[in-house]
Amino acid sequence: AGASTGLFRLEGGQFSPVVPDRAISRIEEMPNGHLFLVTDQGLIEWDGARAISRMDLTRRFVGPTGSVYHIHQDRTGAFWVCTSLGLAREQAGKIDWFTLRAKDGKPEAAFRIFEEDSGTIWVAMQSGMHRVARKNLEPLPPSTGGRAIFEDQDGALWYGTNGEGLIRVRNPLTRTFTRADGLPNETVMTVLAAHDGTLWAGNNCGGLSRFDGQRFRIYAEPQGLANSCVYGLAEAPNGDLWIGTYGGGVFQFHDGRFTQYSTKAGLRSDVVLSILAARDGAIWMTTPKGISCMRDGRIRNYDTGDGLSD
Numbered sequence: 001a002g003a004s005t006g007l008f009r010l011e012g013g014q015f016s017p018v019v020p021d022r023a024i025s026r027i028e029e030m031p032n033g034h035l036f037l038v039t040d041q042g043l044i045e046w047d048g049a050r051a052i053s054r055m056d057l058t059r060r061f062v063g064p065t066g067s068v069y070h071i072h073q074d075r076t077g078a079f080w081v082c083t084s085l086g087l088a089r090e091q092a093g094k095i096d097w098f099t100l101r102a103k104d105g106k107p108e109a110a111f112r113i114f115e116e117d118s119g120t121i122w123v124a125m126q127s128g129m130h131r132v133a134r135k136n137l138e139p140l141p142p143s144t145g146g147r148a149i150f151e152d153q154d155g156a157l158w159y160g161t162n163g164e165g166l167i168r169v170r171n172p173l174t175r176t177f178t179r180a181d182g183l184p185n186e187t188v189m190t191v192l193a194a195h196d197g198t199l200w201a202g203n204n205c206g207g208l209s210r211f212d213g214q215r216f217r218i219y220a221e222p223q224g225l226a227n228s229c230v231y232g233l234a235e236a237p238n239g240d241l242w243i244g245t246y247g248g249g250v251f252q253f254h255d256g257r258f259t260q261y262s263t264k265a266g267l268r269s270d271v272v273l274s275i276l277a278a279r280d281g282a283i284w285m286t287t288p289k290g291i292s293c294m295r296d297g298r299i300r301n302y303d304t305g306d307g308l309s310d
Contacts, residue, residue: 001015001308002024002025002026002027002037003023003024003308003309003310004023004024004309004310005017005020005021005022005023005309005310006018006019006020006021006022006024006309007019007022007024007027007035007037007046007051008307008308008309013306014306014307015302015306015307015308016307017307017309018046018051019037019044019046019051022037022039022040022041022044023039023040024037024038024039025038025039025040025069026038026069026070026071028070028071028072030073031073033048034046034047034048036054036071037051038068038069038070038071042054042055042058042068043055043057043058043068043071057071057081060095061081061083061085061088061095062083062084062085066083066084066085067083067084067109068081068082068083069082069083069084069109069110069111069112070082070110070111070112070113072113072115074115074119074121075115075119076091076119077091078090078091079091080113080121080123082109082110082111082112082113082123083109083110084107084109085097085099085107085109086098086099086100086107086108086109086110087099087110087113087123087125087132087137096135098110098123098132098135098136098137100125100126100127100130100137102126102127108125108126108127109125109126110123110124110125111123111124111125111126112124114149114157116151116155116157117151117155118155120132122140122149122157123137125137127139128140129149129159140159140167140169149191150191150192150193151193152193152197152199153193153195153197154170154197155170156168156169156170157169157170158191158193158199158201159191160188160189160190160191160201161186161187161188163186163187164176164178164186165177165178165179165183165186165188166178166183166188166191166201177211177216181215181216182209182215182216182217182218183201183203183206183209183216184203184206184207184209184218184220184228185203185204185205185206187203187204187206188201188202188203188204189202189203189204189230189231189232190202190230190231190232190233190274191233192233192234192235192241194235194239194241195235195239196239197213198210198211198212199211200233200241201216202230202231202232202233202243203228203230204229204230204231204246205228205229205246206218206220206228206230207219207220207221207223207225207228207230208220208225208228208230208233208243208253219253219258223258224257224258225243225251225258226248226251226258226260227245227246227247227248227249227251228245229245229246229247229248230243230244230245231244231245231246231271231272231273231274232244232272232273232274232275232285232286233275234275234276234277234283235277236277236281236283237277237279237281238281240252240253240254241253242275242277242283243258243275244272244273244274244275244285245270245271245272246271246272246273247270247271248260248262248270249261249262249263249265249267249270249272250262250267250272250275250283250285250294261294261299265299266298266299266301267285267287267292267299267301268287268289268290268292268301268303269287269288269289269290269292271287271288272285272286272287272292273285273286273287273288274286280295281295281296282294282295283295289301289303290302290303290304290306290308291303291308
């Protein structure tokens with residue numbers, strides 16, 4: 001976990017600092033298991049035992065005044081670096097730049113890299129999502145800020161936007177799904193592709209949407225989802241769907257019925273921003289008041305007393 005006060009590792013139910021006194025904004029795992037940390041003091045490489053300053057990488061790409069936001073190594077071994085000056089790729093000792101210019105002539109910042117299973121590289125720029133095509137950046141219309149990216153088992157890329165609906169990219173056709181197609185609204189906060197091929201989308205105070213490839217089915221208050229502000233989704237190993245909401249806690253969707261777990265059940269907060277379903281069956285949730293874990297019906301909350309910095 002990256003925090004404003006350092007990098008923390010959870011071991012034996014306790015968080016402990018491993019890289020202190022650094023503001024960590026991004027963690028990226030490399031194929032060799034090392035972690036690259038984007039910090040307020042440049043890039044740091046964590047090899048599992050010690051932190052190594054990688055200011056050489058920062059200076060090589062952006063000089064003494066620029067910023068690095070994300071670093072990714074693709075399946076070919078090339079390094080991709082998102083910076084305040086644009087997107088850079090380093091391969092076989094050569095650096096290539098992919099840049100766009102804003103209206104004032106300055107280069108657009110690149111913030112986040114996503115690599116599809118097919119190897120296609122996508123990058124979130126200031127003006128929206130772009131695909132890397134040889135030496136160019138192809139924009140994904142409409143140009144809008146994104147909230148979530150997910151690739152389903154069929155290779156389609158699903159892109160949740162801030163106000164422009166849910167966008168699907170496939171082969172390489174693009175189609176935008178909006179309220180006219182059955183979504184409750186155009187603000188999609190989270191997207192999940194279930195193992196059975198069903199796509200689920202959570203809308204900001206619009207409910208839960210199930211897409212079967214043809215149409216959307218909406219689950220909200222009338223269907224038993226007592227809070228329709230959906231912010232997080234996860235699928236448990238047994239196929240149950242877990243829904244995090246803003247104000248209603250978390251809901252378990254099993255055999256077509258919703259079960260609510262809130263502060264009355266032991267959660268520290270009814271605002272659940274994201275969910276992770278672990279392989280051992282535990283459900284982990286992030287909230288404004290720490291991290292909560294549900295295991296075998298019991299809830300444990302982690303906060304500063306357990307080692308979290310905030």
